[in-house]
Amino acid sequence: MVNDFRVVATNVPVMKGEIAELTGLISKHGLEVLPGPVKTRMQSVLKQLQLKAKGEAFARLGVLSGPDMAVLEALTGDPTQWQTAFKGGANGVLERLKVFDETLDAGFAAQQVALGYCERRLRSASF
Numbered sequence: 001m002v003n004d005f006r007v008v009a010t011n012v013p014v015m016k017g018e019i020a021e022l023t024g025l026i027s028k029h030g031l032e033v034l035p036g037p038v039k040t041r042m043q044s045v046l047k048q049l050q051l052k053a054k055g056e057a058f059a060r061l062g063v064l065s066g067p068d069m070a071v072l073e074a075l076t077g078d079p080t081q082w083q084t085a086f087k088g089g090a091n092g093v094l095e096r097l098k099v100f101d102e103t104l105d106a107g108f109a110a111q112q113v114a115l116g117y118c119e120r121r122l123r124s125a126s127f
Helices: 002-029 037-054 066-076 082-086 089-115 119-124
Strands: none
Touching: 002 037, 002 089, 037 066, 066 089, 082 089
């Protein structure tokens, strides 16, 4: 269980950074469905986030399958697909990312409580 917590403690800040980057890109550019550097960056960051989300740090889905990707896209949205315009558009993706970010915080806090960690101990711990 402690090793699981180490994985989460390592990956959650990275995932939160990816959420922040996506949020910034979407806020600045909106949906990016046409080829270009912004769309490429959004796709890259989104896939990195989804791969981490499917793994030990969040959903523990194991090997990715088609249904797993549908679940992950429902959690994060996809600002690079034209279909997203019919699913709430850029604001819908931003709202999904906000909820996902809050879910990460809640899950991380729950693991800290379950293992008896406190912030002071976390700062001094060597993983």
